[in-house]
Amino acid sequence: MFLNQTTQTQVKLIMSANINGLACILFARRILLTAGAIACAILPLTGNTQPYTPDSADRIVETLPTAIVELAADIRRTQRSPSNSTTENNADIMQRAMDSYQVALATGEARAYGRTLSILHSWPERENKPVMYHILLAAVLQHNHEFDAALEQLQPVLAAETNGTDRLSPSQAQAQTQALMMQSQIGLVTADYALVKQSCNRLQDSARRPVFVNCQAQLDGVTGNTGAALTLIADTFRTGTDLNTLDYQELLTTAAVVAHRTGEQSQAEAYYQGAMRFAPDNNYLNVNYSNLLLEQNRLDELIALLSPDADSTMNAELRILLARALRARGAEPDREQAAEIIDVLTQEFELALMRNEAIPHKEFAQHSLYLVDSPVAALSAARENWMLQKEPSDTRLLAQAAVANDDQETLSEIEQWINDVGTQDVRLQAILTANREPRS
Template sequence: MQGVAAPRTPASGNEVITELPRQDDGLRALRAAVVAAPRDPEPALVLARRYVMLGRASADPRYYGQAQAVLAPWWDRPDASNGVRLLRATLLQNGHHFTEAQAELGRIVAADPRAAQAWLTLATVQAVQGDSAGAIASCGRLSSLAGQLETFACLAVASANTGRMRGAEQLLALGLEREREAGNNPAPEIRTWALTMLAELAARRGDAPVAQQRFLAALRVAPADSYLLGAYADFLLDRGRAADVPALLRDHHRNDALLLRHALALQALGRRDALVPVRAELQARFDAASLRGDAVHLREQARFTLHVVKDMPAALALAQRNWQVQKELADTRILLEAGLAARDSAALQPVLRWIRAQGLQDVVVARLVERAS
């Protein structure tokens, strides 16, 4: 496997090494407010929340680091406000420190049972870890504290890997339709979240036309949303539409997960010459993450190692490490794919038992399970 790229001196002062995120006037004003009141946590919270929003939209981890830096004066204080605690839990979640995030969120809701965002974030963390029952219970607590659309979206996340998936999809679609009929205009991030989730659930049922319609509707709302772009690229790859992926992701190669989808599309299209530098770039990024002890992209690294590098034992080991941390559909799928490719039936047994216990529904996973049985 290739190592990390060697240090290099630019050929001239005009050479572009990387592009940093542009600072808009709104960010400058928020930063100025923090500088003007260094002991007041409220301006810091506003700026940190903005950084988190930017990080989610772009999947650029530097924004999360900036958010944590802004909160540094209050980060470890035992008397930190629930606002600081909630952002701390959010940043722990983004770093895949799910156990620590869940403990923090538990302390928040114990102190303030009406903390709606904490219940929603807790449900998301529980669902990622495979605790669907806990996630559904957290959504139940959210129902009297948030709007109907947010509650239905929460239930869709919590129920996605259970036998209740279809009912959750119908509820979420109903919630979105009721918002439209009432003339309400949900926040763009909520609408994007709901439409993306609905598209993924339709794809899981094998209803490609409905999934396509929903993905395109979501893209009209948020054409640069990194999670949405990755989900749609996966849909296209699964449908044999790899030719549509490079154009979709053309301006998003700084994102590791999206660059991986680009590489998978190039491979499917037989564009080997174009794939070589992309493969080297991805390998360097994953190697650098490993040196940092960063396990956030284990799923993507397992997928890269299996489908691009074609090192089956290494891919299986990565997928198993990832499975210990999170159990979303993509984590389940890559573990099944890697176990089948490595012909390791013992490695498949825990995930097969989990799929049966959960009642997980997905047409691609169902085919993989049939092969493994």
């Protein structure tokens, strides 16, 4: 099992651990990585931002998701019924943190992530922390784009010693594998490819081969070795050795994304559809496959794929894609539905500002660029996003925002950067080629 992909590379990482007799399962998704403070002209966030106060006690400010209501009830129960012993307290902290994190994953709510962080920070300062504590805290920090802090939390897990034996215990080995996968994903997002290589090398020595293959293929896929990435995955499929269902899903996803970047659209589609048979609700897969459909102007298929889930629980990036497809198809009902989606997204950004919460750079940039015709705000948000994460989709978004603002300096900066790191992405290259200033 391995944590795969990006953009909100949205993938599932599953791990079981026994902590003080408590069985825990951590589900971490890379699409997790969508939160961060945004600094742009029309949505300034400053320390002086004042809380929103309704003008009437009857005014509905927001309808809370059911999961958030349940989380609030859990907080009240916890406050009324504290545990009695230190051992019970520590086990209870981990259980409550896991429960809160599951709500965060299910809803994407910043408040649930904040609650998880608060629970973890309640751990007694002088008491040793179990490995799951570090991994769970790292996952929340990763979601919040606090990548350095997340990496710091992984270090105690990665540095675990063998206690005089030749090998780590099974639980230590499993924890280290998970930490290495998380470390590699942070390296991929931040374009720290030396860190990814280091993680892959350790996985090659300590993890199941499919885990290493996925890590190496993802690294090859962003450093100019896309052919090697696809060959490595194809060879792994051909042998079929040591592959489980999750392995197939993850490797198919990696292959689909790499093939998509290289312009092999039919191959990419076959891989996407194969992966979606294993994980039809995976946000990362749906975002990338939806982009492929949009690029091919297959609007009916895209709308049919996303419309059944077109409600407030659907990932913001998917709702943006659905609104774009509906507007492009252009029938009056489509335009009305698109307008409703845009209004809801706009209100969500405004509510986040009222609560003085962080706004995800990437989704806000997409909203500004594609839906509300605010290219200046889009460029500001896309650049803030690119300062934190430099996956190919982040770079494409910055390039598209730069084109909308006729910002040749940013386009030149992007071109230099991809030449330096070896990024292969036909869509990004097409943007740069079409908008390159002619030489005098």
